[in-house]
Amino acid sequence: SFDCDGWIHITLDDRCGTEARVKYTHREDHILYCCIDIPADMRERVLNGMDKTSTQLWNEILHDYPNPVFTRKAVYALWSRHHSQQYRLHEDELKSAQKFLEDAKRGYSVEPISLELPSGFDAIAFALPKILRRWSGRLREISLNSAWQTNGSRFELYAALTEAYRSGLPIGFLLIRSNDGEKHGKEKLISQFLQHIRTNWKISPKFTLSDKDYLEIHAMREQFPEAKHQLCYWHAARAVKTRLLVLRRAPAPYNVVQARKEFPDLDPNFVPVGQSIVLLVRFVCRLCSYRKQKMNLI
Structure with a gap:
């Protein structure tokens, strides 16, 4: 003033x-x-x-x-x-990106991936043929990583990564934006993205990796059913640590029938320590002994 x-x-x-x-x-x-x-x-x-x-x-x-x-x-x-x-080839950013990928395709630097879009979704995907052409026959693992809030257009970024000689290699990217899209639409897009990489480049990994997102896990299992799926170590360790920090919450009772429906290889005779009959008998014996001592004092 x-x-x-x-x-x-x-x-x-x-x-x-x-x-x-x-x-x-x-x-x-x-x-x-x-x-x-x-x-x-x-x-x-x-x-x-x-x-x-x-x-x-x-x-x-x-x-x-x-x-x-x-x-x-x-x-x-x-x-x-x-x-x-x-690089802005159209007023609409999605169409501009698609035109940009088509122009880059002529130089063999990127490979646009055609996707069937579910209702309520926008998506764009591409692979990196230069890396795939050189390493596709040697790839033994594929990981899927995602990131949110990396751009102002609300697109979620998914990256397909692999490893060669202890060096990380990106082999494809997928961007998804949802506007009240249909159920399982995101999983369908991720599955189409992985299917293109698997079929066009003949990749048969022995291991697949992702975080704890069920959409990524289901898409990986659908496209690479023969591979062993593993969770990211950081996410697994964080989940265990978070669970251990919760005190005074008893775990749900173990149901062997329900567990074997999901994992048929489980031992049907397995019983958690907390539900063991031996511990139950010991608890009853100690309770009876305590009551007997209390009666003698009276």
């Missing part, structure tokens, strides 16, 4: 109906506003330097003009707006 001795007085009177008396006072002028627009010569300099990053351009500007009236944010906005025109 400025010490301009400025006031606005508004007087209302019921007798005047809808009329109001306004008195405005302003005694001192404000200081002049400084123009912070990027000058024409600086705009031309930024537009001619699109091969550089915005940071490099800003450092060059500071070298020649140590105290510019415009801000770094303004330079970045100008640079970003014109730089995006190099």
Whole structure:
């Protein structure tokens, strides 16, 4: 604010109906506003330097003009707006990405994957043929990793990863956005994505890995039923640690029939320690002994 001795007085009177008396006072002028627009010569300099990053351009500007009236944010906005025109091929970001992949396909750097979209879903997927062409015959494991909130368009990112000579290799990416989509729609898209990689590149992994997301687990099991599926060690350790931190909550009774329906290889004679008949007998004996001692004291 400025010490301009400025006031606005508004007087209302019921007798005047809808009329109001306004008195405005302003005694001192404000200081002049400084123009912070990027000058024409600086705009031309930024537009001619699109091969550089915005940071490099800003450092060059500071070298020649140590105290510019415009801000770094303004330079970045100008640079970003014109730089995006190099790869933005359509106003719709999804169509722009699809066109971008089709153009990149000519250079054999990416392979767009055709997906049958369930109702209420948007998705785009592609594989990396250069890596797959070189390593597909040697891949023994595939992992599926996901990330959320990585972009402003609400697309969830899924990456198919593998390993060769102890180095991680990305072999494909899938982006999914759901707008109240149908049930199991996301699982269908993940399954189509993995099916393309499996059939087009003849991959037969011995191990598949994912986190604890059931959608990823089911899609992996559907496309690679012969592979052994493992959970991410970090997620498994975190789940166990979280469960151990819960105190005073008895586990559910073990039901051997229900357990063997899901895992037929389980030993039908297995009994958890907490439900063992031996422990039950010991508990009853100790209870009887305690009551007997109490009666003797009385």
